[in-house]
Amino acid sequence: MAQLIWFRSDLRIADHLPLTLARQSGEPVYGVFVVTPAQWQQHNVGLPKRDFWARSLIALRAKLASKGIQLAVLSADTFAQVPSVLMAFAKDIGCSRILWHREYGWDERQRDSAVCEASRRAGIATEVCEDRCLVMPESVLTGGGTPYKVFSAFKRNWLAQLADQWRTPAPAIRKSGEVVEQLPSQWQSEIAGFYRDGEDPKQVQALATLWPVGEAEASRRLQHFLSEHVRAYGEARDFPARPGTSQLSPYLSIGSISARQCAAGWLAAAEGDWHDPQLQVWLNELAWRDFYHYVMWHFPKVSRNQPFVDKTRAVAWRHAPDDFDAWCRGDTGIPLVDAAMRQLLATGWMHNRLRMVAAMFLTKNLLIDWRKGEAFFMERLVDADFAANNGGWQWSASTGTDAAPYFRVFNPVSQSQRFDPEGAFIRQWVPELAHLTNKQIHMPTADQRGDYSAPLVDLKFSRQRAIEAFASLS
Numbered sequence: 001m002a003q004l005i006w007f008r009s010d011l012r013i014a015d016h017l018p019l020t021l022a023r024q025s026g027e028p029v030y031g032v033f034v035v036t037p038a039q040w041q042q043h044n045v046g047l048p049k050r051d052f053w054a055r056s057l058i059a060l061r062a063k064l065a066s067k068g069i070q071l072a073v074l075s076a077d078t079f080a081q082v083p084s085v086l087m088a089f090a091k092d093i094g095c096s097r098i099l100w101h102r103e104y105g106w107d108e109r110q111r112d113s114a115v116c117e118a119s120r121r122a123g124i125a126t127e128v129c130e131d132r133c134l135v136m137p138e139s140v141l142t143g144g145g146t147p148y149k150v151f152s153a154f155k156r157n158w159l160a161q162l163a164d165q166w167r168t169p170a171p172a173i174r175k176s177g178e179v180v181e182q183l184p185s186q187w188q189s190e191i192a193g194f195y196r197d198g199e200d201p202k203q204v205q206a207l208a209t210l211w212p213v214g215e216a217e218a219s220r221r222l223q224h225f226l227s228e229h230v231r232a233y234g235e236a237r238d239f240p241a242r243p244g245t246s247q248l249s250p251y252l253s254i255g256s257i258s259a260r261q262c263a264a265g266w267l268a269a270a271e272g273d274w275h276d277p278q279l280q281v282w283l284n285e286l287a288w289r290d291f292y293h294y295v296m297w298h299f300p301k302v303s304r305n306q307p308f309v310d311k312t313r314a315v316a317w318r319h320a321p322d323d324f325d326a327w328c329r330g331d332t333g334i335p336l337v338d339a340a341m342r343q344l345l346a347t348g349w350m351h352n353r354l355r356m357v358a359a360m361f362l363t364k365n366l367l368i369d370w371r372k373g374e375a376f377f378m379e380r381l382v383d384a385d386f387a388a389n390n391g392g393w394q395w396s397a398s399t400g401t402d403a404a405p406y407f408r409v410f411n412p413v414s415q416s417q418r419f420d421p422e423g424a425f426i427r428q429w430v431p432e433l434a435h436l437t438n439k440q441i442h443m444p445t446a447d448q449r450g451d452y453s454a455p456l457v458d459l460k461f462s463r464q465r466a467i468e469a470f471a472s473l474s
Helices: 017-024 037-042 047-066 079-093 106-122 151-164 201-210 215-228 230-236 249-254 259-269 280-298 300-304 310-314 321-329 335-347 352-365 370-380 386-397 412-419 424-429 459-471
Strands: 002-007 029-035 070-075 095-101 125-129
Touching: 002 017, 002 079, 017 029, 017 095, 017 125, 029 047, 029 079, 047 070, 047 201, 047 249, 047 370, 070 079, 079 095, 079 106, 095 106, 106 125, 106 300, 151 280, 215 230, 215 249, 215 259, 230 259, 230 280, 259 280, 280 300, 280 386, 300 386, 321 335, 321 352, 321 370, 335 352, 335 370, 335 412, 335 424, 352 370, 352 386, 352 412, 352 459, 370 386
Parallel strands: 002 029, 002 095, 029 070, 095 125
Antiparallel strands: none
8 A cells, every 4th residue: 555645835845744644654655746737727827837836846756756755747637637637546556545735725625625535435545734824724713703804813813823833844754764666657757737839948947047946945045034134024025126025935835845934934033932023024924825825715705706895896997908918018107017017027026015016006097907917917926826916916906805995006106216216126127217317217207208108097097096986886
């Protein structure tokens, strides 16, 4: 008999409970990853995320092999086909138990339920472990036993439970002294199915340079951030031209590092003080990450293309494809918005404050449906994570839980003046404006723009238009 680890968004060997439990069984252990290209296309998973996933999987396969575990990469076009593909493989290796980490999206929940049922019929045990959240979503509830809808109240309960129930991350598994079981010949294959015809190989190479993969790289980034930047994070995090953020989000997204490993590093930096005021800001980021997964678990409608606030279904979004395309290209005529979008297109990543600025400009100033922006970000982000992306977009669009009030509209010029005062970030990504002074660059006049586009909208008029559109829902 054998144990089977079903890898999904947890591509590591450290702090991996299913691996630890499988090794403790004394039976041979195999790993499996199921590629689902059509499903990913339905979920708007773009090249940056798929490429990062593929390269991380190659690194994981090598890491597992060094520990005496073979990893099979199977193909099932959609989630609906996953149970039959997994059962066929499990039968061929004589599997007695399948172990995996729980995921919270609606489609993922249906897939996992189907795998549990197929395993039951096949006489194979299943074990589902926690990983995505530091505190289980079911355990963080109000006094009335209902889910929180406000982050601040959630955070208090979440932090109390995290501190009370804290366990350190499990170490990486060691190499087994037993003979390594080889994959049956019919299941030996290269890693494929991550790339689509026509995708630019130069972009793939650029992504590989920008985003090295693997647990060691994730750990290096965490340690560098904790030693060099975490104490200044509260002030530096909002300035896109400064190296003030961890840039760990891609590694958390595919699980090259766990949230618990990040929290353990934070706790060491805080010298065991869960309430360290200087370091609390970065712990808040981990709390927000848990909160958006928590919302997705308790309110599955957000996984089904619906706003959290029901009445915002009636917002009269504009049909403005030319404006949307200009926003996607980074050609809105608003320097900070364009710089942010061009950073995304070139690197697969965007600074978090700029995600809010770009999202508010699309949903408020252009009054374009947040779902269009949400899908575009999923296609372009190397750290694409549905819960965080959906939560961020619904916050910016004032359709989500604990979202920005509808009358709060970031002014991108004020944001630029405040957080890029010398125009360094704009000059990097909008070189057409590099010759302008620090004062001019945030919103050039017509005669200062040269070949740079005129603004798509008047910021004052468009802000008022958005406020009126939302106010009419009351």
